[in-house]
Amino acid sequence: MSKDNPTRSDNLAWITGSDAPEKRVLDLGFMPLTDAAPLIVAATQGFAQPYGLTLNLKRQASWAGLRDKLIVGQLDAAHALYGQVYGSHLGIASTATPMAILMGICQNGQAINLSEPLKRAGVTTIEALRTRVHQKGAKLIFAQTFPTGTHAMWLNYWLAAHGIDPLRDVSSVVLPPSLMVEHMASGRIDGFCAGGPWGALAVDEQQGFTLATSQMIWPDHPEKVLATTADFAEQYPNTARALCMAVLEASHFIEENEENKRSTAKLISGRDYVDAPLSAIEPRFLGHYQDGLGNAWLDEHPLRFFDHGSVNMPWLSDGMWFMTQFLRWGLLKDDPDYLGVARTVQRLDIYRDAAGALGIDVPENSMRSARLIDGSIWDGSAPADYARSFAIHAIDPLRRSTP
The missing domain is CATH 3.40.190.10 (Periplasmic binding protein-like II)
Known part of the structure; x- marks a missing residue:
């Protein structure tokens, strides 16, 4: 180098x-x-x-x-x-x-991923996710990396922007980023927000898909x-x-x-x-993304x-x-x-x-x-x-x- x-x-x-x-x-x-x-x-x-x-x-x-x-x-x-x-x-x-x-x-560069079971159930859009979380039954469990950290704030903001109350409609747990894929593969969580490479790795290992990136929430965010x-x-x-x-x-x-x-x-x-x-x-x-749902793009805010x-x-x-x-x-x-x-x-x-x-x-x-x-x-x-x-x-x- x-x-x-x-x-x-x-x-x-x-x-x-x-x-x-x-x-x-x-x-x-x-x-x-x-x-x-x-x-x-x-x-x-x-x-x-x-x-x-x-x-x-x-x-x-x-x-x-x-x-x-x-x-x-x-x-x-x-x-x-x-x-x-x-x-x-x-x-x-x-x-x-x-x-x-x-x-x-x-x-930029963070991601919100959902699990393969949700993908198989057709929960592949924010509208489908909103419908799912408002149904009666066990709450979905989302992981983020630290209570006052960026990932908790991006996850909360994204959910709330789409009519999902992050404090009432879902459950939240804290995990180190490197454990996200493992926990999703084992079924202990239904989704996560974390930095790279863990969102991409979940897609590569067919353990989840990227439904949103952090730059979709706030382009060029801190x-x-x-x-x-x-x-x-x-x-x-x-x-x-x-x-x-x-x-x-x-x-x-x-x-x-x-x-x-x-x-x-x-x-x-x-x-x-x-x-x-x-x-x-x-x-x-x-800046090259593929989300695990068949979509690929060159991101404007990598x-x-x-x-x-x-x-x-x-x-x-x-x-x-x-x-x-x-x-x-x-x-x-x-x-x-x-x-x-x-x-x-x-x-x-x-x-x-x-x-x-x-x-x-x-x-x-x-x-x-x-x-x-x-x-x-x-x-x-x-x-x-x-x-x-x-x-x-x-x-x-x-x-x-x-x-």
Whole structure:
């Protein structure tokens, strides 16, 4: 793999000066997922060393374990779920720990899969699924990967957008992504939402089919981030900036051409990383989808790692959106200071320094706008109103009006 990269700074003299990394050897946590690619490439393909860093990759078995190790300092930084970081910061299902998001790692690329028994029963459309879940009898069981994580939010949002209450009409369980296919094959779950390659692997092994992708819910949605504790970012600011620069360069490298994408897919398929067949990784890595129902397409919003830096920008509105969904689904009792919390967690200062040193444009406006699957517009304005605007929700009626 060649790492020649036009974003590379010509002047790295600061590495040995006052801006040198305070901590040079970092333990970097990741989950065995396709979208961990930038961290794997940064650590193994020579992108960290020019910035004075050595990155030791530490594969994790579950998102909960990754969270705990990051919080107590057993990991210095990690590939993390966007919402997971905010859940830790706000103390949802764990002790509140000030957290930091240094940059986005990816957008898009997750999938909602249903089981082969549902396929045989003709439940192959959202309309058929809605009919099935509203029938009397045992509830369908859907798995997601972490209560405050992206997959729980995509699954909930998608179901609710189609008239299915995720808190009342179905049951939800938490599983590590790598166990999704096994549990669906054994009949313990009826569907799941997870990152790649597990949705594609379910199709390849004829254990399920992809009914929706996350980019169908929100084109170019926020997904994984490079996270640390706030203490780490404050104690080692030069290290945090250098780490951002290494991962930014790796992200650009992956998307530079198709050859790089293919070589990266092959690298991450190895047993030390994702440990899955290349055939389940490469096609969707390149944007080529087939859903197990006879449909195939080239996705307009594929898994992205760079896109001229727009993927990596820690948009304030992205972090705020997850908090609106936490309130919507009863994970928060009251409105947080949406903008204030996002300004604390999203370390725009570190990202701007890192991106600026590499000549990557950074938008002046830290908000962005998107239209989601239900037609709603999210742009970061009026978050309390937005959280209460949905017909299906868990918000106490006494708190329905805007504070």
